[in-house]
Amino acid sequence: MEELKKKTNEIQQLSSNNAFQFASKLINRSSSSKKDDDFENLRKKLEIQEEEFKLQQSTLFQEMNSLSAENDKLKNQLKSHPLEKGPENNSDFEEQLEKMTKKAEDSEKLTRDLEDMLLENRKKLEDSKKEIGRFWRATKGIGQY
Structure with missing residues (x-):
């Protein structure tokens, strides 16, 4: 009779362990699936x-190329402007020169700003890649015992 009780207890413990193992496997699968989805x-x-x-x-490079071409065009216009036409045209020339110089400076500033934006976007992209790498390494070890 005593042996029968022992056998009954063993059977109950085995059933309990099997149920626990099955539940653990289900939880691990669910956790793994969630990590894969994430x-x-x-x-x-x-x-x-x-x-x-x-x-x-691509957009920044196109804009930068456009500004560079416009800047070159303005520089060429400045070089080829007829300076020898006489004193009456000097004030017009100086006004045009001032406008063109201002436009060239604005173009160069915009080019620098676009280059800064490009560098900033590259850094953000690298940071995102690093974060995904950290996430992957962190989640890879979870659930493995």
Whole structure:
């Protein structure tokens, strides 16, 4: 009779352990699936940021090239302007020269600003990549015993 009680207790403990193991496996699968989903969402977010960065970079380069060409054109106009036409044209020339110089300076400032924006966007992209790497390394070890 005593042996029967022992066997019954053993069977109950085995059933309890099996149920616990099954529940643990389900939880681990769910946790792993959640991590995979989170990682996939972060990967998609990074892809979107990369595409936005490429578009911004392309736009900035186009704008920078346009400004550079305009700046060169203005410099050439300044070089080829007829200075020898006489004193009556000097005031017009000086006014035009001042306007062109101002426009060239504005173009150069805008070019520098665009380059600064480009560097800032590159840094943001690198920071996002690092954050995804940290997330991946952090979640990779979770749930492994």
